[in-house]
Amino acid sequence: MAFRVRVIHSVLLGLIGLSFIVYSSYYVSPGQMYKSEALYKAEAPSEDFYRAPNKSLHSNVSFLDNRLLEAVMVTNFSVITVPATAVDTKKITSTKAALGLEDATKESVIQHVPPPAPVQNKKQGEGIKTEDLYVAGFNIPCVDLCPKLGEGLKILILVTSAPDHCEARSAIRQTWGHYNLRNDMAIAFVVGIGSDAGNQIVNEESNLYGDIIQGNFIDSYDNLTLKTVSMMEWIHDYCPESYFVLKTDDDMFINVPKLLTFLVKHQNSKMTFFGRLAKKWRPIRKASSKYYVSPVQYSAKIFPDFTTGPAYLFTSDVVSDVYTKALETTYLKLEDVFTTGVVAQALKIKRQHVNEFFNKRIPLNACTVKKGISIHMVKYHEQFELWKKLLDGRSKCK
Template identity: 30%
Template sequence: MQESGDGIEEIEDQPVLAHVTYRPTTLQKIEWVSHCQENSSVERIDGFSELPEHIKNFLRYKHCTSFPQILNAPQKCGGRAKSKRVFLLLAIKSSPGNYERRAIIRQTWGEQNSYNGAHVRRIFLSGTFENEREDKHLRQLLKIESETYGDILQWNFHDTFFNLTLKQFLFHQWLENNCPGANFIFNGDDDVFVNTFNVVTYLRGLKADDHLFIGQLIANVGPIRESGSKYYVPVQITSSDSYPMYCGGGGILLSRYTAHAIYNKSLEIPLFPIDDVYLGMCLAKAGLVPASHMGMRTVGVHVPSATLDSFDPCYYRELLMVHRFVPYQMLVMWKAIQDPHLKCGQKLSIYVGH
């Protein structure tokens, strides 16, 4: 680990298993467990007994928002005072077992670098694995990654779909305490492809102290009431049939101003099981609105003809973010969009007009 001229630590990106450099561990001895008690009164809610078990558990424990942190990176942004020197913080949600995705991201769009003076930093957000035996092994994996790269935040809660909102809440708390000055934040999944060059170029024309929250806008939708759906939200969680406007959680860009606003309102709003909807709730409470950007594609790229290759780098060279990619595709595309000999011709105009 080196100290750069701006006082922000430069983390060398190197293969974890090929060359492990041990540093003083950030694995904290957990002296306590959450004392948050189950809210058994929810069992008196009409229809509670018929709900799926994960929804019952959400209702029982949704008030629990304090969990011990297993792995931390308090100097990721050089400390609170120097955190304004971070132009873009990449905050990537990653389950403990997704090692290959994290490894590829470190080599490609998540590389900690300076883009013409704009400092980009990276952090992965993780919980724990539900299976106790497997979790023991994965904690060791994340510990090694943390010691090697200094880019893991891990809390002691189960990393499940309905706990993504909890992960989001705890990240905003960490951001407020450790990196409040970061100018902009990309918050997304570990299976997205980000054109970091384009993101930095786009953000250079904006002000960190103005409102910014962009992605693929979702409006005029409400809770899915089909119990077989991954996104099932019964009336016992919310009786409202509509959601506020929000952006798909695969990838969003937000400013420092908006991150602070979300944090402040998250202290007032109970957790909701769908994380991107919850962010929309926080924005609405703050009197802010999300916006759409055609370069943010959380449902992939749709080409205008079946004869065209949707994996053509000419489509991705002009975008900011695309969901979703498998690891090898990230590496191939990252190299392709930087190829100085890449010729796109009319394909670009066809796509942009789509």
């Protein structure tokens, strides 16, 4: 009898142990345990920074939970292969219907067609109209970014990025991107079409944060101008009521309080590009150069004055005219020269130099950070360092 009890006791203990092993294997995964040290280097802004009422977060997930989810997300993407020739026609409710401005039962049809190939080197010396390269529309339209088409927004900040630059976007969201909580400001990232893995990253971020705009073009250096044209189309369609727009890159640090102060001083401006003005720059005619421009693309010996591309600000009343004129103009891959130089000059749009746009690498000390509106060539991990220096109230600057 005693022997039989011991056997049953041993079997029960064995079953309990097996259940514990199965439980541990099921609920503990490497992805859930992963933590990125960089995600915890940012400090939340003080209450003084939010001078406008805060809008609700994109989801009910807290900032800390967002960081954890992003750490898991970055390490657990699956790759989905999409046939390059696929044409997907989807019915979606129009923007005005979504905003309650028209009958929500009406639907518009948006046809997603394969984007054009990147501008090939053999075509760089030819004169090609931008409209022959550009495909309108958006794979990810981000229609909820600007409620009521941007009415009440002081500024819309659009950050040009690449699909696989997830670390740069993450760093911005955790630092100066915090200002996206203001009701009078909106911030989003503009990307093109990348690899399957890159597109999966973009889709995951879009679902999690709701701050991704993806246009119908291959994301490449030669297509930077297409990215800006896509940006202009998006503003025209979804956020025309925002008074100012800042175009910047994902390797830029933006001093948002300084920018807001600048906006107040120029709130009556019309039809203007603001930024670091480049004057009397000459086209490079050497065909092997990354910046080569043929006489067919641009025949004059000197470019029009233009604001350099890492960051420039403009009043939104330029958008419609710039978008239309850009499509009619011979394509240049030099995005800033094309948009704020060639096109702006043709439309007689004013370009104004602003010293505070440091569109270059500068000493990263607290005083220079506080003096500038934009700083260029900032690595993603440096965003946290500059953010802390911006918040530093101890430094005494002249």
